[in-house]
Structures are given as C-alpha cells and as structure tokens.
Amino acid sequence: MNAPRTRVQRRPVHGVLLLDKPLGLSSNEALQKVKWLLRAEKAGHTGTLDPLATGVLPLCFGAATKFSQLHLDADKTYETTLRLGVMTRTGDAEGEVIQRQAVACTPGQVVEVLDRFTGAIVQVPPMHSALKKEGKALYEYARQGQEVERTPRTVTIHALELLDMHLHGEAPSLRLRVHCSKGTYIRTLGEDIGQALGCGAHLVELRRVATGGFALDQCVTLAHIEALPEGERCGLLQPVEALLAGHPRVTLDSDNAARFLSGMRRRGHWSDAPLVAVWGDRPRALLGTGQVRGGELIAQRLLSPEEIRQILQAHSS
Structure with a gap:
C-alpha cells in the first residue's frame, strides 16, 4: 500500500x-x-x-x-550565441532545420549589420511565442501548422555588443550581448541579423544576465x-522594497500612514513624481507605492496591515 x-x-x-x-x-x-x-x-x-x-x-x-x-x-540584458547559416522553424535550437546557406560575410559586414540593429527597430513577434491573438497564444496556432498575422512592434536595442565571432569552420557563429527594452524577442533579433547577413541564423544559447x-x-x-x-x-x-530601488521615497508619520493605507490622499512638500515608495516611520515599514501630483500623495499599490505585520515580525525574528 x-x-x-x-x-x-x-x-x-x-x-x-x-x-x-x-x-x-x-x-x-x-x-x-x-x-x-x-x-x-x-x-x-x-x-x-x-x-x-x-x-x-x-x-x-x-x-x-x-x-x-x-x-x-524593465530593460533586460542578454548574452546569446547565433549559429549562422542554419535556420530553424522556431528560431532556436529546439526547432527543426528548414534551410541551410553558406556563410560568406566578412567581419566588416557583421559590424555594419549590428550597427543597423542598434536603436529603435521594428520586430514582428514570432509565431512560437506566448503573445496572444484572439485569446489564444501564438505558439498554439504554430503547433497546429497555422501562421497568423502579427502586428509589428517597435522596441529599442540600447546596446548590441559583439563578444566573439567565428565566420569559418563547421559551425560559424556570433556571440552577442544585447541590452534592450521590454518586449524584445531575441530569437527574432537573431533571425533578422542572420537574414541581413545573407546566411540566416538561429539561437543556440540564450542567457539573461540582468533585468532592471x-x-x-x-x-x-x-x-x-x-x-x-x-x-x-x-x-x-x-x-x-528591492523592487522599488531607484524610486523616490516618501516617509509618513503614524497618523498619516494610517490614512494613506486607507486610501486617503495626503498633502506635503514633495516634488511631483509618477511613482514613489511610501514608508511609515513608526514602525519603519514599507506601506506601498503612490504618485505625487501638485504636492498631493495619491495611493497606487498598498500593502495590507496584515502583510506589514508579517514582514515586521519576520524581520524581528
């Protein structure tokens, strides 16, 4: 049994x-x-x-x-390896190979193409992604052999650094570090770079090294x-509060903290800001987030009194 x-x-x-x-x-x-x-x-x-x-x-x-x-x-930073000359159905190493081409580009051409993909660029989201169309993830359509129209989107590549390059041999490749805005598809970026080089490409490795x-x-x-x-x-x-690092901080006394937690607006000599971390001073505890507009603090996301109590209890134990 x-x-x-x-x-x-x-x-x-x-x-x-x-x-x-x-x-x-x-x-x-x-x-x-x-x-x-x-x-x-x-x-x-x-x-x-x-x-x-x-x-x-x-x-x-x-x-x-x-x-x-x-x-x-938040912005993200990735390190990735592109296998040149081989295209797959999914744009990564998990997909079946659909085309092979000779790799004939020069180092100078690689640098020129990477420059082209720095700054604001337009991407078409890949079919093998979790983006939804009519309530259904794109990868579900792809698994059924369907390709549906996707709306191009503008993303920003803040920096595109060439870490390593092998243009000859059995497995020509590029190793890149990409610092990009939210919503950037690195697989699509890899495929687009391969297309611009005239040989195609797919991702064989992807590692996120930073987010925010x-x-x-x-x-x-x-x-x-x-x-x-x-x-x-x-x-x-x-x-x-690690999620709120870098945002301005507003500290309230116990009376104003209680009113803020009930959703009431507070007035003070604060500079306007779209997002502030709001703290109580006695006890010292994170209360939530708000925005300051015209010297008025307006609540956005609030912790409950029970959550605050549990956090303080955990810190004291």
Whole structure:
C-alpha cells in the first residue's frame, strides 16, 4: 500500500528571490518549484524566460507580487550565441532545420549589420511565442501548422555588443550581448541579423544576465536552495522594497500612514513624481507605492496591515 502523501503546510512569505533559472524548465515550473521549497502561499514571476533560456528570473512572494509589473517593464540584458547559416522553424535550437546557406560575410559586414540593429527597430513577434491573438497564444496556432498575422512592434536595442565571432569552420557563429527594452524577442533579433547577413541564423544559447537593477551575480540556483535546511531558505530573499530601488521615497508619520493605507490622499512638500515608495516611520515599514501630483500623495499599490505585520515580525525574528 502506498504511504499517504504529506500535505505541504503553506505560510506567508514576502520578498524577492533572484533565481538563476536552469536550462529546460519553463519560468512557471521554476516558480512552482521554489514556491514549494519555501512553502510560500502566494508567488509570481516578473516575465517569462523560455525553457531554452537561462539566467536572471526574479520570483516574487507575498506582498512583492503587488510590484512585479515594475520589472515586467524593465530593460533586460542578454548574452546569446547565433549559429549562422542554419535556420530553424522556431528560431532556436529546439526547432527543426528548414534551410541551410553558406556563410560568406566578412567581419566588416557583421559590424555594419549590428550597427543597423542598434536603436529603435521594428520586430514582428514570432509565431512560437506566448503573445496572444484572439485569446489564444501564438505558439498554439504554430503547433497546429497555422501562421497568423502579427502586428509589428517597435522596441529599442540600447546596446548590441559583439563578444566573439567565428565566420569559418563547421559551425560559424556570433556571440552577442544585447541590452534592450521590454518586449524584445531575441530569437527574432537573431533571425533578422542572420537574414541581413545573407546566411540566416538561429539561437543556440540564450542567457539573461540582468533585468532592471538585478544581475546574475545576485542570483542563486535551485540546487543551492535545495541544499539549505528548510529554516534557512527564506534568508535568500531580497526584501519587498528591492523592487522599488531607484524610486523616490516618501516617509509618513503614524497618523498619516494610517490614512494613506486607507486610501486617503495626503498633502506635503514633495516634488511631483509618477511613482514613489511610501514608508511609515513608526514602525519603519514599507506601506506601498503612490504618485505625487501638485504636492498631493495619491495611493497606487498598498500593502495590507496584515502583510506589514508579517514582514515586521519576520524581520524581528
């Protein structure tokens, strides 16, 4: 007879875990694994990485999920390797090869083409993506052999750095570092660069090395989390306010903090700002975010009194 399954007792966990996502796992699979390891009640991530991609994946727990959108909108930095001369159906190494071409470009042509893809560029989202059309993900159409019209979008490539280049041999390739705006499809960028070079290309490796202010050297692996005793795992979390780094701070006294948490506007000598992190001074605690307009503080995303209590209790223990 099989032993009864042990039910995991969930608990309130608040903060951000910076995961170095491994190869082969989807972002949601990685999230669910860490959520189980922390026994967390509530979790979300700040933008997906394909199973083929590795690297920085901020995972938000508890109150931090209220601010995850801020990092969906953040700039990203990737390192990627393009295999030149081979095109695949999906634009990456997981797809079947659909065309091969000789690689005849020169180093000078590579540099010129990369310059062309720096700044504002227009991309057509790939069919193998999670972008939805009429309520259905594009990859679902692609799996059924359908290609649907996609609206081109403008994205910004802030910097495109050539890290390594091999134009001869059995597997000619380019290794690139891409600093880009949200919504940039690196697979599409790779395919477009290959097309501009006249030989085609696909991604054989993709690693996110930064998103917003978070970098790879701050991340931990699943193996590291698993190796820790359960009681020490929450010590890996960054505080909720790590998602608000770089934003102006407004601090309220206890009376105004209570009114702010109830949604009331407060007046003060603050400079206008579209987003501020709002703190209470006694006790010192993050209350949420707001905007300042004409000296008036207007609430946006608020922590609940219970979330604030749990965070303070965790910090004091």
